[in-house]
Amino acid sequence: MAPVPAGVLGAVDPTSDRAVFRQIADELREAIDKGRFNEGLISAEHGKGVFVRPRPPVRRLASDRFARRHRDQGKSAFIVEADAAGSRPEVDSLEVKEEKPSRDISARLGSPRKVLARRRRYLLDGRPVEFAVSYLPLDLARGTRIAEPNPGPGGIYALLEEAGHRLDHFDEEVRARMPSRGEAKMLRLASGVPVIHLVRTAYDTEGRAVEVCDTVMAADAYVLAYQLPAT
Template sequence: VDSLEVKEEKASQDISTRLGSVRRVLARRRRYLLDGKPVEFATSYLPLDIARGTPIAEPNPGPGGIYARLEELGHHLDHFEEEIRARMPSPTEVKTLRLAAGVPVIHLVRTAFDTEGRAVEVCDTVMAADAYVLSYQLPAT
């Protein structure tokens, strides 16, 4: 990670909807490098009533990251929903990821739900498609 920003902000309409009509969120923005080259940037959005005043609001939330802190706060994780799409990058994404001409991105939006069914985090991630292979194992039943 070569850049990290943690701040409170107004939720976009999409993030608000995914988090159950939350108006303000704690946003954790970071960019990831591989061999010194940017390959991904991601923003995690958490409802303020969960994250404000906790280690989640600190640059280093501690061992296990924000999911461990959510669990400690009583938000036991139950499942995730992911939306994945490939697309051409915006000019800002080209600059942020230093993409060569013609390189697409993978846009992944993951929502984490606790055992009560509450959405407790949305992670919006953009990845350089030439740096990743997405591989999954899913149960057949």
């Protein structure tokens, strides 16, 4: 963390009806938006002061991160993102088990009675940035390496394609919201930091939904970048 620069403190107006801490916060946000400081939000430590949290964003290239060439190189989407950001990726809190899906997940996957759920938390340079759960139909996952804690190079998408389910496209739904208490603890979020909630459905060339991934991301750690055709 970096202490509040003197230039920001000098901008405080003692005659203003706005609280001093709010004036400092506004000045810091403006400085961050204009690129004078590292990208991030501010946080306050009791008895110490107000700080800028240096948390560089990951740039998610939506049109590229699931490209087949990355799977052919043995890279999962998260590894691709980490490489692009020059960061060290880690995965922890992994749980793999069969369970009954929620009504929403079941509907997205064609109403299976049970699914294989893979839960994991992703970290960059030791900082947790997202928590994700993948749901797969049991007839595709049971008894395969997909059901193992470490599925191997390329992740579960590479294994699905090896099994004959060549991926055709992904549908993503994205929204922003405030985190639950459990999500804030899992991602070690400071007070007031929102999350990006992304639900992705993967389809094979036969039109079957082969996976639903429910992901919660720290909003201050990501930039969502998309390329959209103009024709």
